Amino acid sequence: MWAIWTSAFFLSNMVFCGKTGDALNALKTNFYDPNNVLQSWDATLVNPCTWIHVTCNNEDSVTRVDLGNANLSGQLVTQLGVLTNLQYLELYSNNISGQIPDELGNLTNLVSLDLYLNNLSGPIPQTLGKLQKLRFLYDTIPFIQYCCTTWNSFTVRLNNNTLSGTIPVNLTTVNTLQVLDLSNNHLTGDIPVNGSFSLFTPMSFANNRLNTPPPSPPPPLSPPTRGPSNGNNATGAIAGGVAAGHH
């Protein structure tokens, strides 16, 4: 009974590791790699943790893929969604085309999604609204709150592509979103301003085809509330203070 359990455990582990290796290999197959940056990506290895530009944690789970500025072209693959422990997906500054796979919404441990400066087209997946790092625990411990909310900051940079469609409104519910750059795309529709998006200025959305609302003039200021005595409260307080000082 014990033997069956342990062998099942090891088998399932191998299968799991094999899955992440397979996923990354599918990515490699879909890429044109003239600089041979993916040379170390050996499909015969079950565990991709030895591959260059791939980082794992001490449980052999892939946590980073660093392929920024690597002259890669081709398309992303849906299998990327299998890398559920992935924290950093760095594919910026390449020539990657095609769409952003919906499956990236399965990467619930993601803290940095950098697909900027590519040729990506199609919409921003609605599924990205699922990416919410649990942080309620940090919020309840005052000392840790500042450090960990800044360390936990979620960065999404999709700027400088040819993404179209509207900005998924559910992104406003990703309350750890700290840095957002959607500039220089072909996005249309409205710019959300609620939830996490209250942190984002026109710079995050510049150079698109989005509806820019006219700046609202500040509401008229109603006369300041005055105390029951004479209107000059400030002088009254100072006079009182001076008088007290004389005693």
Add this chain to the structure above:
Amino acid sequence: MLISRIFKVVVVSCVWLLLSCSLSYGTDTDIACLKSIKESLVDTRNYLNSTWNFENVTEGSLCTFLGVECWHPNENRVLNIRLSDMGLKGRFPLGLTNCTSITGIDLSSNELFGSIPQNISEIIVFATSLDLSSNNFSGEIPSSLANCSFLNVLKLDHNQLTGQIPGQIGFLGRLKNFSVANNLLSGPIPSSFNSSIFTKESFANNPGLCGKPLSPCV
């Protein structure tokens, strides 16, 4: 023939100029911004000297400076500056005006003095977070802060600010965290400060300040 050639060259160079202007929000200006900040502040603990090196500036080298966070790691465009508790002495660094893409400014817990610039909304147009708390700032709270419409956080507490609180500031639509506590402010708190984010703690310890949510003015 020659005229049409010259015309083509002029058109192409104009287009190129326009393109480069729109693509980069100001890399050179960000370098000038940080240089100016370093020059205008006394770095009493030598914290800036170690990493704020302008000798060999390359694309993205500003992003490695202590306290500087960039929009993108390989582009000198400053997103946030966090210089809290760095022993910095001096006036509000006006050079910030050249960090044209900056959103977050944290200069809290230093020894900054003088007044907060009257035209602050022109200096930090897109500020989402401004923390000047725990310094020695004096003078009045500039009413132009009301034009910093993207402010989520405005912390001016623990300074020596005087005068009344400009009412328009209470209408800032994105404000989530606000404090002017522990200053020398006076007069009635304007009625515009009526949303739930403005608590007693936001205004506490200003001997001359009165009105909701503090005790009524007499």
